[in-house]
Amino acid sequence: MTPQQFQAKLARGLAPAYLFLGPDTFWRDRCRAALIEATLPDPAERAEGLTRVDLSEMSLAEVADDARSLSLFAARRLIVAASAEAALPRGRAAAEEDGPGGKGNAAALEAYLRDPTPGVVLLLDCSRFEWEGDDKKKLERVRTFFSSVTEVVELRRATATEAQTEAAALARAAGLKLDRDALDLLVESLAGDLARIAIEIEKLRLFGKHEVDAGLVAAMTPDARETTVFALVNALGRKDRRHALRILDTLAREGEYLPLALSFLATQFRMALIAREAGLRSAGQIQGHFSKLGIPMWGSRAEAVLDTAQRFGRQQLERGMELIFQTDRNLRSPRPDDRTVMEEFVFSLTAQRPHG
Amino acid sequence: MEFTVNKSDLVRELGLSQGVVEKKTTIPILSNVLIEARDGQILLTATDLELGIRSACPAKVKKEGSGTVPAKKLLDYVRLLPDAEITIKFLENHWAQITCGRSRTKMAGMSRESFPELPPMPPASAEIPAGLLSSMIVRTIFAISAEESRFTLNGALLLLKPASSIMVSTDGHRLAFVETMKDVEKAGENLRVLVPKKAMAEILRLAQETGDGKAIIAGDENHLFFEFGSRLLISRKLTGNFPDYDRVLPKDNTQTAQLSRDEIKAAVERVAQFADERSRAIRLQFTPGEVKVFTSSVETGESEESVPTNYAGPEIDIGFNAQYLLDFLRVVPGEEVCFRLKDQRSAGELTPAGGPESFHYRYIVMPMRI
16 A cells, blocks of 8 residues: 555554555655554653564564563553564575464464454564665565565655655645745755655755745755765766766765766666657657656756757767766776776766767 | 782682673773772772772782783683782783792783773762662562663662662563662662663672672762672663553452462473473463463473462463563562462562561563463
């Protein structure tokens, strides 16, 4: 179920166990807060009634035993078990033990859920895996392992459209009026991360200005713009060597995972190539073209793709793709320093005539 | 610094510091014991920054001064020396030269300046017999929570009032409460402090060594002080709100069963061998004249025992963690114990029964759903 469905369902009563699946912190925080509120409405009960455990430190069977042991001080309890993925068996023998009729962790949970303790709610939280790529299979494995938990909340990262919609709603709730450019900039610079968007909107609210334009967003969220890999991708997409080197310096000092920038840049170059081949000449055309292909895109992203398509010729884009591949390989092979490899890449990519 | 000390005195006092010094530490000086020689005695100090201990023993001080050496290594070595006088001299490079009979050893030490300073003891807040304090600790220490996240439960509540002393510990599923009406000599207001578990274990050791002596208790903003003669234990205070224990002490457990402590302990110990290893869950069935203790597990088998009792109430079938029951049954004094129950979902209360007890001792255990 979606976080919204979960919140609506809470009002109708509590289940003995819930499984939160996915990486999104914004909805995770909201759903967890709603569950705490529903289970332990009196804040005074929470000191004793709310138990936090980590399944990388204790077994699921121990958590089930804890749920079965009644508490002296709390009539109602919520046990929040983080790192739910750590309960999964490792190795074939362990997996067999956790199979049907087994005596492993899953069986212990299943046995508990056949006769759960009244007043006790178990929250199993798996935030490690993404819903896309290789992680998707891992998430499905987690879901299968916890199949005895019927209430599953999927916490997916917001799509571009959802991020825009939710950001607008958050701004409205905060009493702010963001113009379209400001909203685009906020969502783009924070990579559509709703948790960070919520924090920035709170900052803007505290700043006390009711009407917010793009200038204010840029001034209030400078770190986000300067330190995300998106900022590096945009600078490289604009062939802005000086700015790219400056952002690279910040990213390297903060220990950012640099191959991520290459991955995003490769996407941007491919899109720019498609835009050139399709003869797209405006951001609107690019947005429409990619939307038809099933790739939703907000305005500022389309403008970035247009910028890249205009600044790089077809051959330069193809050469850029080769450079990205080489740099990616260099980052993965024994090398002196990621930063040196990336700096060489920036110099090669932003040269007036490509070399290397 | 140079002094001569009797081997048995040194071994005894060094032994006290072993529970305090850090064995695996990233701060090497915390593995060392600070030795200060002055006024015809040596002072030994050890700390892990949470707990500190200072003790003294008589010595012939040739030259006053101080130095530090690894506490465990020194004790291990001194134990092996013959029973004779030991002379220790600290050299310029902080090494200690140890001479005993025909043995001569140089042990690498560290500068005294890098050893942490322990806070001075403030004026006493209370004074109670050491034996009383150790009895209270023995009756409660096992119920302290081992979960680090529940830090206010990582120690016991000590309440010293003019006419009584109370110690309470709990891990959220069980609670041990002991109260004694013996007079507490006081120097100020009622004392209410949380004593960390590690400090309690050391206090127990010191109190048992002290025998009939007194324990002087004091506290400053961050520390608790327990003085037993020439020995001083300093512990960081646990801060936070201890749960309202009074609220969970049962008031309407009217079904009582008196049993022989040894019989029920032996029965639970035997039956628990077949309980689930993790949950240690067993069932107790109270019927008129008899308590059945039993468990069954598909992995290990099943076991059942019966213990006679004077119980005359309705049948109650209740699950408990066997370890919780045994923790109490192993320390409770007297030949008889009393189970006070309400029903299978409410907390059960265990108390000593039969003989005169100078302590008001109550042990509350929540049942397990089996």
